[in-house]
Every structure is written in C-alpha cells, then in structure tokens.
Amino acid sequence: MMPTAFIPSLHPAALPAGLDWHEHGQATLSGALLDYFERLDAGIAAFADTLAATPLRPPACLPPGVADRCGYLSSFPHHASLARPYANSSDDDPGCVLTPAACYHVYPRLAGRDLGDASVHTLRATCFRNESHFLPLERQWAFTMREIVCVGTQTEVEAFLHRLHGVVAGWCRRLGLRGRFEQATDPFFDPASSPGWLAQRLHPLKIELQVHDVAIASFNQHQSHFGEAFDIRRDEHVAWTGCVAFGLERWLLALLRCHGNDPARWPAPEVLS
C-alpha cells in the first residue's frame, strides 16, 4: 500500500453536511453521514456474528474496581476522564472512569473462570480520551469504538488477530481506502511510568491500520495482561486476550477525504458483512 500525500484535517468552519462540531471535542452526526455510520457499524457487528461473538451493551463508565484492576489510572492518567455527580462531589467520591476502550468491559465478565473454549465478544462504546487538542472526527474527546475481542489460548488469540488482519485489509480496499499497517506502542502503557512501554518497543503488540496517517483500526495483542489481572484461565493456563478496535468516526473521516462529502457516492459499507 502506498504512502499518501498530506491531507489537512477537517476545518471546524467548513464541515460536511451531517457533522456538527462542539467545543470540548464532541460531534453530532445526522443525515446521510449518520446513516452510513450506522450501516458501517452494523456491518462490523454482522461480521462479528459470523465468529459467534456475544454482543454486549456496556455501561458508560468502568465499574469501580475494574479501572484499578487494569491499572488504567496509574499507567495512563493524562488520557483518562471521570464522571461524577455535580452536587455530591467530594474527595470521598472521586468519580468513575469514563470508558477509555470498549474491551475493558469484557474481561471482568470472565473473571475467575476457566474457559472451555475461546470466547469472542463484540461491543460498541462511547469512549473518552483526553488530548491537548481536538479535531472533528479525527481526535475527539468522546468518540465511538466498535470492538471484537477474543479471549483464549495464545494460539487462538494469534489466529483471531491474523484472520482479522486479512479481513479488515479487504474491507479497507473495497471501501477504496489506501491503508497501511504500522506497528505502534500500546497507549495503555505510559513511557514515563511503565516498563511495559519498553517491552512493546521490543516486541510490538499493537498494529494500526492507518489511512492518511490516521489510525482507523488497531489490532492489539495483550498477551496474558488481562488474563492475569482478572484471573481468567483457558484450558488451565492464564488466558491470552486480543482485540480489534474500530474508531468509527475515523472511518468516516477517511471516506470523506477519499471520496468527498456525499456518502451517496461512497462504496456501500455492507461489503463488510
């Protein structure tokens, strides 16, 4: 796949129809853009169904204890956002961590279990990631992540990620997008505080699918990180986990940049299913 020319970000004052941009890094979608967004998501969910994935509707925040068990706030404080009551706020109630990535809602469901088979889930979540600046569809404080998550043996998780790599590359091509796969470090490891960061540089566990230098999907191999944190076993060994995450607004951005502002002229997203 070819490197692409520099394409500027969407300017907040010149947005396509169906996209309204708000301060604090949030967007409203409507019209043909929203319709495409939902069909794209439904196509991914339909593919997940062919893997016998269990669909989930997760809560807005990580349940108390889950963030701790993952070490999220300590390894990634600068990207976290909290929700808390307005009137009752006190130091005793620090608030709940707003979902940073959909897959965090899967592992606690399997806590303490020894799985007889690999387990696949799919879910969509509004995710929050704090950044120094925001751009429409590209870098939002609140954005939409669809994930497919596999928990199993090392072999099962590696086969899942390998298969998804090929499938998603095919979707990208059929949507007319020029993507390339790049190794990346997992954003859950903060170089300043975590030895995990160096480990990832040496043995990359995260691969991003980039279009115009923006990651629209990521393929994440967590090894036994979550299996250990949540005491999940598979066939009597600590389970491995892996997930494929789709940043749905970024797929819209890639399609806008490639095919123009009218979704009626974009390739149908149903090819995904």
Place this chain on the structure above:
Amino acid sequence: MMPTAFIPSLHPAALPAGLDWHEHGQATLSGALLDYFERLDAGIAAFADTLAATPLRPPACLPPGVADRCGYLSSFPHHASLARPYANSSDDDPGCVLTPAACYHVYPRLAGRDLGDASVHTLRATCFRNESHFLPLERQWAFTMREIVCVGTQTEVEAFLHRLHGVVAGWCRRLGLRGRFEQATDPFFDPASSPGWLAQRLHPLKIELQVHDVAIASFNQHQSHFGEAFDIRRDEHVAWTGCVAFGLERWLLALLRCHGNDPARWPAPEVLS
C-alpha cells in the same frame, strides 16, 4: 387501566439472564434481553421515521453553553453529573454536563431560526441522573433514553403530543402491559428554587405512562421555554416544543415483571413500527 399490585424491584442478587448490575447505578445488557432492547428501540425509531423525524446521534455531554442556556445546573443541581479530564481537573475547568435528557441536543441546532414547518427529531442518548439510591433497570445513574421531539406552533406541538399519547397507549396494550397515565411535575423544576414548579402543579405539562408505578415514558409540553432560551421561532412567533421520552431499560423492567425473565415469551416489539 387498572391499578396493579405492588411488585418489588429487581434484587441485584437475583437478576435475569442478560443483565449485569454494577455499583454506581449502571448495567450491562447482553443476550436475548439486549436483542429485545435493540428491537424495541428500532421500533420506536421506525415509528418516528413515519413522522419524517430527523435522526441524530448526539454527543455524550451537553456542549458548553447549552446547559447554561437551559438553566439546567441552577434548576436541577442534585440530579446533574459532570465529565472532566482526570489529570487536568481544576476550578477553571468545571467539566461538561453529561446528557440529562436527549432532547437538549435538539434545541441548539435550531437556535436563531424561524422554522417554515414543524420540525421533528429523534435521538437516543445515554442519560445520567444522580439519585440517592439505584435499582437495576428501574433507577440507574446512567440509562438509555429514546426521544421524539417536536418544535412548532402551539397547535402543532399539542397535536403531536396528542397523537403520540394514543400511539404509545396502543404499544403498551399490545405488549401486554397495564399502564396508566399520570400527571407529574417536570423534574427540571426544583420546588425549592423555582416558581416553575407551582405553575406546573396548576397547569400540568408532563404526563407519565406508568407501569407498576414506574414511569416508562413521559409526554412533555415545554410551551415556549426552549423556544425562548434558544431564540427559535415558528411562523414569526416564539416556537413551542414538546417531546416524548422512552426510558428503554424501564420498558425491559415492565416486560420482565409482566411476562417473566425469558424475552422469547414476550410479545414482539416490532408491533411498535
């Protein structure tokens, strides 16, 4: 419609399949319960489509300024929740108001306009309402609200609410639920601080559809409140607004209580469309 016998709330230790309950008043849905939830919501959205409603996907929080313009935090501080970055929190950044009701996202889109026709929108939002205690599906900190919202003349809004009243009563019956309509005061008016509360007692603007004493839908006539707040006109007069709000988790609760724990034995939600 008949008064019903007292039915206890779902006990967090004895929940139906497909419902996981978390501290802080949040739930995860899966399995047949989630499937029904999505079909129910799709049925309401399909009905809204027959009204030529514009679908929206709103942001997670009220954009800054919108909460102020509605007077939300001053009239209802005890129910509000805020989202803010974890690391950057300071008094200069009080945070954003997490969506308290879906319809707040509609009015700012029409701000400053004089509408040539009545305008109908539909949208679904994860809404936050702080309470002193929480119960699964019944009283959640974070829950799901589907709304249909009309902006128009007084006559148009009253006709919209009247029509929806009849349609929703029919859905309720066809789902086998024994509902009753009750006048209520608008939760946006706090009796301790707002003269609006007394006005509502005298001229009820909010009607709730209750099943087993739990409101599963509300019909709200805002008169010119939002039209004035957002300078929306209809035919050169200040616009009136009205909305019908469905608490989707509470519809599940009503169906669970009435028909038992297996959604396969519930009436099909497609009757809504």
